[in-house]
Amino acid sequence: MVLLGVLSGCGNGDTLERFDGPTMGSHYSIQYVRHSAAPGPKAVRAEVESILAEVDRLFSTYRSDSDIERFNALPANSCQIMLGPVLELIRVGEQLSSQSDGSFDLTVEPLLNLWGFGPQSRAEKVPTAEALAQVRQRVGHAHLRIDGDRLCKDAAVEVDFNSIAAGYAVDRIASRFKALGIDSYLAEVTGELKAAGRKPDGAAWRIALEEPRDDRRVAERVIEVNGYGVSTSGDYRKYFEQGGRRYSHTFDARTGAPVLHNLASVTVIHPSALMADGLSTLLLILGPERGWDYAQKHGIGVFFVLRDNDRFIVRTNEAFERMTGGKTQ
Incomplete structure (x- = not known):
């Protein structure tokens, strides 16, 4: 997965707590606003890591x-x-x-x-x-x-949940936060995330979407998120080149081969981090035309980045702009 930098600030009043750690061969990070009656970071970390351990025990390949x-x-x-x-x-x-x-x-x-x-x-x-x-x-x-x-x-199939398991974990964490009385947070697991509420100073949770480059990390767009899951899938972190062609780890199951179109990355914003996770992969597989038509038909907020020789072209739809409050950078 390809996501995302988190832009945070300082606030007064309620405390902004942070912690992170390894999970699923990658990393997770949590920020949440601690009200007077809310649990402290040690107790919240234990809850989060219990969920992550269960997800790994069930779904890890x-x-x-x-x-x-x-x-x-x-x-x-x-x-x-x-x-x-x-x-x-x-x-x-x-x-x-x-x-x-x-x-x-x-x-x-x-x-x-x-x-x-x-x-x-x-x-x-x-x-x-x-x-x-x-x-x-x-x-x-x-x-x-x-x-x-x-x-x-009925055949010797092997199931791989990597396209949806992290989003599922984020939704589980968000659900647990609600039960704990935590209503302002940003939870990220291996790049999949969900944000709700605001930081102590009233500022929105702001997320930096990466430009799909394999040489350096550059923010393509900064968005504000409140109440949505965000997922990006791209072809630029895992790939190889052979015979002048680029083969990524994104597969079309109908052909049995990696996709070869010019859609470099897809970001999806959705109320469910699980669905954002799966849909970002689905749309990347479908490509720039079929994927766009699918998103428009189903009202899915999307941010497409397409390769055009040595530059990138960005395409977003009305649903994405509405759910992110419009362009912030």
Whole structure:
């Protein structure tokens, strides 16, 4: 994922608390306004890290004892009892797959490994047509089925939740904050985030969206966020070049190959960080025309950055401007 710098300031009155740490092979950060009756950062950190540990235990593809990796290791025609959060995200993945005509798919892990981007990959390279055809037999959401509290598969598919798990974690943190009486916060997990309320001085939470460069970090746009999740997906952090072509880690499950269009990054703003996370990936897969039409049809706030030779072109829609209060920089 490609996001985002957080611009913060100092305030008076209520305390602005901050803490951060490692998670999911990356990083998380929390800022929240502590009112007189609100819990302190030590107690809040414990709540946050409990949620993150649960998400990692359920969804991580980088630890063999996670619930999803135990499922991935099963052969075809197998079932495994799953907890509610796993089944919830399987259903979200099914929805996004259906709405993208199969371009978005949670079962692309074998493709990621084949092309060199996955947890079991060995080298980044363009696979042979024969190897690609063989792996594609194990890709497709249609191979999954929910039977009561069991997740079943009729092929040796492997599920990868990396396109939605961090957004789900952010929503879980936001829900816990509400229960704790914390109504002003910015919660970020591996680049996916949600902000609500305002800082102690009354200023909005301001987020810097990066220009999609792989040589240095430059803010393309600064937005104000209140009550929304924000997610950016891009092709410029994980990629390789071969034969004069650039291959990113963003895959179209219908072709089994990385996308090759000129849409460099997509930022989505949505009431749900989970949906922002999944939709930013879905729209990046669909590309500059199909993705734009999808966002307009469904009223999704989007910020597109397109490559045009050695420069970038930005395109935003009315929904994005409305939800971010208009351009702030």
